[in-house]
Amino acid sequence: MNIELTYQSSIAEYLHIDAEQVSLYWKGRVALYTMLKAMGVGPGAEVVLPAFTCVVVPNAILYLGAIPVYVDINPDTLCCDVEQIEQALSPKTKVILIQNMLGLSVEVSEIIALAKAHGIYTIEDCTHGFGGKHQGVFNGLRSDASFFSSQWNKPFSTGIGGMLVVNNRDLLESVNLVHSNLIKPSAKDQWILFVLIWARTYLLKGVTYWTFLRMYRWLSKKGLVVGSSSASELEGIHMPKDYVKGMSKVQCRAGIKALGTLDQVILQRKKAGISVHDWLTNQGKTTVPSEHLAQHAFLKYPMLVRNREFFMQQAEKERIPLGDWFISPLHPVLDSLEPWGLEVSDFPNAVYTSKHIVNLPLDLPVHRLINFLELYKNEII
Ligand SMILES: Cc1ncc(COP(=O)(O)O)c(C=O)c1O
Structure with a gap:
């Protein structure tokens, strides 16, 4: 079996799905672009998505001539509520993107039920959530399709890389067609x-x-x-x-190796995440809602601080590699978001969160992290 097929089968085995449901890409964003195209998203179609994401997500929509329709997040979960999504629907809505944020999924079944009732496709953005579960089901297995990233910093990495999982088998043929036209990495x-x-x-x-x-x-x-x-x-x-671009052999090799240790990595992150969560709860600080914790495979633990620049500087001094993801509603763009059609005044929760968020690394000894948090706890919101 060639290396691409071996990697594809290893992913399928991990998720307990069929290998034909999995396809591989140079980056996660290319998997999203492929899926949107295969769903027939094109000029004039609307795609509903969170106003708190990575800029490459609306890019994939805009490259197809379609229109991103943003929805503010719930500041407690950093995800979109089903009621908010419902208000954003129109007769032109073709797809709802359900984002798993730093590993956390919320109201997935409710959003899918809403979409089905309106004849709209769903795609889960599971770029942060490979291997985690929501209500007993692996992230990404309930929607019509889902895409994953294995870029640096993810629980399992191929340097850069992406995968698509298609659950709605009616879409497989059109995905395979788009996939067969991908450029080969040089x-x-x-x-x-x-x-x-x-x-x-x-x-x-x-x-x-x-x-x-x-x-x-x-x-x-x-x-x-x-x-x-x-x-x-x-x-x-x-x-x-x-x-x-499609996925290269170098990425497949790295992915197969990384999958072998994934369970251990997720377990460690879950343990560290829960320790941090308990510490923050005891301090009366903002936390991820406890009811979502059990099966949540943390990529990082999100936390809000008063002065991010100061907090990041102190973390660097203490050698804590804090993440600064989502410093903008369309991370990492700090200039005008007009080209992407996002008017910041319409999304106060996303704007506030992006001003104050830091992400705690969960792959270092947790006592080091908590000692650091103790030192600067007055900075934490
Ligand atoms: C929420 C979100 N969606 C999509 C992506 C794109 O993933 P990739 O870099 O593999 O294209 C990212 C990047 O990490 C992301 O944070």
């Missing part, structure tokens, strides 16, 4: 990615973390390494050249 792409995966494994430790991170972000913005996002994806709504 030898150069694969070589650079191989070196980055190696460097991250062996160099990205302790004191080198911040230096490496800054260097990587700078190089990827300049287009000098295969990065998470190119400058053109962050600056506007025009599809970059070679965007629709």
